Amino acid sequence: MTPPTPRARLLQLLDRDDAGVDLAEAALLVAGDEYPGLDPRPYLDRLDGFSDRVAARLRGGPDPVAAIAALNAVLFEEERFGPNQKDYYDPRNSFLNEVLDRRMGIPITLSLLYIDVARRAGLSAAGVGLPGHFVAALLSPGRVHYIDAFDGGRLLTEEECAEKVANVFGGKMALTPDHLRPIGPRAILVRLLTNLKNIYVESRSYAKAHAVIDKLAMLRPEAWTEVRDRGLVLYQMRRYRPALRDLESYLTHAPDASDRPDVAKLKDIIARRLNESA
Numbered sequence: 001m002t003p004p005t006p007r008a009r010l011l012q013l014l015d016r017d018d019a020g021v022d023l024a025e026a027a028l029l030v031a032g033d034e035y036p037g038l039d040p041r042p043y044l045d046r047l048d049g050f051s052d053r054v055a056a057r058l059r060g061g062p063d064p065v066a067a068i069a070a071l072n073a074v075l076f077e078e079e080r081f082g083p084n085q086k087d088y089y090d091p092r093n094s095f096l097n098e099v100l101d102r103r104m105g106i107p108i109t110l111s112l113l114y115i116d117v118a119r120r121a122g123l124s125a126a127g128v129g130l131p132g133h134f135v136a137a138l139l140s141p142g143r144v145h146y147i148d149a150f151d152g153g154r155l156l157t158e159e160e161c162a163e164k165v166a167n168v169f170g171g172k173m174a175l176t177p178d179h180l181r182p183i184g185p186r187a188i189l190v191r192l193l194t195n196l197k198n199i200y201v202e203s204r205s206y207a208k209a210h211a212v213i214d215k216l217a218m219l220r221p222e223a224w225t226e227v228r229d230r231g232l233v234l235y236q237m238r239r240y241r242p243a244l245r246d247l248e249s250y251l252t253h254a255p256d257a258s259d260r261p262d263v264a265k266l267k268d269i270i271a272r273r274l275n276e277s278a
Helices: 005-014 025-029 040-056 063-076 095-101 107-118 156-167 185-202 206-221 224-236 240-253 260-277
Strands: 123-129 136-140 144-150 153-156
Touching: 005 025, 005 206, 025 040, 025 095, 025 107, 025 185, 040 063, 040 095, 040 107, 063 107, 063 136, 063 144, 095 107, 107 123, 107 136, 107 185, 123 185, 144 156, 153 156, 156 185, 185 206, 185 224, 206 224, 224 240, 224 260, 240 260
Parallel strands: none
Antiparallel strands: 123 136, 136 144, 144 153
């Protein structure tokens, strides 16, 4: 029997409530197309080892301040994880196996690492998708503790989160309460994949972009823009028949989209090419 593909295994894993999704395993399955034959188990065992060391420091109970200190000590002082500021847009920064092997990443993958180790240690943790930046959050009754894993686990106030957003956008975007709302594994994976999608489309790595967008369409079945973008990438790959299917599906399900005329024009071009080659 042929073993299931990473995509099929990811689909299986996501067929449960968000709270039951193993974030690290899902992230490693996301890397499966880029790294054929990748075995998540050794990496998950490594994360279990980190969480055991964190839990050993918290025998007195999961006080948030003590928990942050324990996580920071294990991940940033002992294991020396840190930001890859030199090659920020290197795709390897978005793959958890590479982050674990190279001990460096970008805000979302370092936050993902932080969240996963915290959860394995029995702590309540989530992500916070600030515009232009991503942070981790430890949750305690009535309070959210914001942690910048890209800055060595620095504890942030809401005002400091707002300052980060203002710095990224030159003061042209204001932080809203929605931006500070904790998010779960699916939303974290969407943000991770969207980063990769942008990198691959920008570099015209269309086959890799297709694999990423296909997962985004799977995670966000209501987001027909992902189906459109998959069609556009398939067109660039000269896979005209599946491209036509995706663009037709987008036009059917997004009747009020502002880009309908452009998409319809491209759909007609593809249909003519297929007719001419028949």
